[in-house]
Amino acid sequence: MTGRIIQTTGSWYQVLVDGKIITARLKGKFKLDRFDTTNPIAVGDYVSLETTERHEYVINEIHERNNYIIRQSPRNKHQRHIIASNIDIALLIVTISQPRTSLGFIDRFIAAAESFHIPVKIVLNKIDILKEKEREQVEYLQLVYNSLGYDVICSSTITKEGIDTIQNTLTNKTTLVAGHSGVGKSTLLNVINPELNLKTNKISEKWSKGMHTTTFATMFQLMENTFIIDTPGIKEFMMLHVEPEEVSGYFKEIRQFAKDCQFNNCLHQNEPNCAVKTAVEALKIAATRYENYLNIIENIKDINYWERK
Numbered sequence: 001m002t003g004r005i006i007q008t009t010g011s012w013y014q015v016l017v018d019g020k021i022i023t024a025r026l027k028g029k030f031k032l033d034r035f036d037t038t039n040p041i042a043v044g045d046y047v048s049l050e051t052t053e054r055h056e057y058v059i060n061e062i063h064e065r066n067n068y069i070i071r072q073s074p075r076n077k078h079q080r081h082i083i084a085s086n087i088d089i090a091l092l093i094v095t096i097s098q099p100r101t102s103l104g105f106i107d108r109f110i111a112a113a114e115s116f117h118i119p120v121k122i123v124l125n126k127i128d129i130l131k132e133k134e135r136e137q138v139e140y141l142q143l144v145y146n147s148l149g150y151d152v153i154c155s156s157t158i159t160k161e162g163i164d165t166i167q168n169t170l171t172n173k174t175t176l177v178a179g180h181s182g183v184g185k186s187t188l189l190n191v192i193n194p195e196l197n198l199k200t201n202k203i204s205e206k207w208s209k210g211m212h213t214t215t216f217a218t219m220f221q222l223m224e225n226t227f228i229i230d231t232p233g234i235k236e237f238m239m240l241h242v243e244p245e246e247v248s249g250y251f252k253e254i255r256q257f258a259k260d261c262q263f264n265n266c267l268h269q270n271e272p273n274c275a276v277k278t279a280v281e282a283l284k285i286a287a288t289r290y291e292n293y294l295n296i297i298e299n300i301k302d303i304n305y306w307e308r309k
């Protein structure tokens with residue numbers, strides 16, 4: 001039989017099989033050395049199972065992953081930890097106020113998702129509380145991100161604007177739902193499926209001290225064939241363990257113009273005849289996207305500098 005991992009706790013796995021949750025463990029002879037990761041199996045994995053004579057469920061095979069999000073182990077940077085797999089879409093929930101989501105955060109998240117080959121849509125929630133001058137920021141977000149192919153869905157759990165669109169986006173998919181605390185992730189999911197009864201407006205203890213060593217993701221069913229992956233480790237998700245030269249590959253529009261730079265290792269900072277800089281000056285690339293790209297490069301250089309010391 002086959003199933004899907006919805007939660008992992010130590011050596012036990014919760015697996016969804018034909019709509020029922022069962023508990024399983026790994027087959028004794030499961031080859032761990034095939035993986036350079038700390039965990040052989042992650043939330044979202046499809047697996048094959050068998051039953052033992054004692055009627056226990058045992059996982060004997062993992063099916064190939066479409067994609068996965070991974071981070072370095074906090075204890076050993078040469079080891080990697082898979083957070084979740086087989087994600088169809090990442091839904092980034094943002095708000096312009098209460099709380100404010102920065103464009104830097106949005107671009108970092110998108111770059112990380114691009115690096116994991118996960119398509120992104122942006123939900124701009126709490127649209128009901130916006131003041132007149134904040135509307136301009138809505139237009140800016142729509143202008144910049146829609147044109148890059150990252151849909152911006154305006155929503156409100158109060159007026160119910162955009163809820164149908166979000167529901168259609170989620171249906172029959174596995175969606176990673178992300179965003180700062182307080183943007184309304186749980187409220188939105190409760191509106192779509194009131195039976196969920198997720199806790200809202202509660203300062204989550206996940207962020208309190210002592211929890212940064214473990215990153216666990218959970219998956220739950222929102223509707224039939226529709227899954228939500230919730231990962232408290234979203235901060236780690238955004239840590240791009242990549243080299244500076246790789247970052248432009250994760251900014252669609254920069255990647256496109258970079259082909260015309262004079263140097264093929266151009267970082268688009270201050271190099272001569274840089275087609276990306278020219279495109280920024282000609283307003284073909286949004287200045288905010290370019291700035292956030294440069295910030296990521298600088299961050300990575302800082303991290304690499306301290307790690308090599």
Ligand SMILES: Nc1nc2c(ncn2[C@@H]2O[C@H](COP(=O)(O)OP(=O)(O)OP(=O)(O)O)[C@@H](O)[C@H]2O)c(=O)[nH]1
Pocket residue numbers: 125126127128129155156157158179180181182183184185186187188199200201202203204
């Ligand atoms: N005005 C307004 N308030 C909203 C909207 N959606 C959610 N809220 C409120 O925002 C607060 C936070 O909502 P939550 O759903 O708990 O936020 P969350 O993103 O799940 O937060 P964490 O679980 O901490 O990550 C609650 O008081 C909600 O009632 C909206 O569309 N408009």
Ligand SMILES: [Mg+2]
Pocket residue numbers: 185186187199200201
């Ligand atoms: Mg919540």
Ligand SMILES: [Zn+2]
Pocket residue numbers: 258261262266267268269271273274275276277
């Ligand atoms: Zn360049």
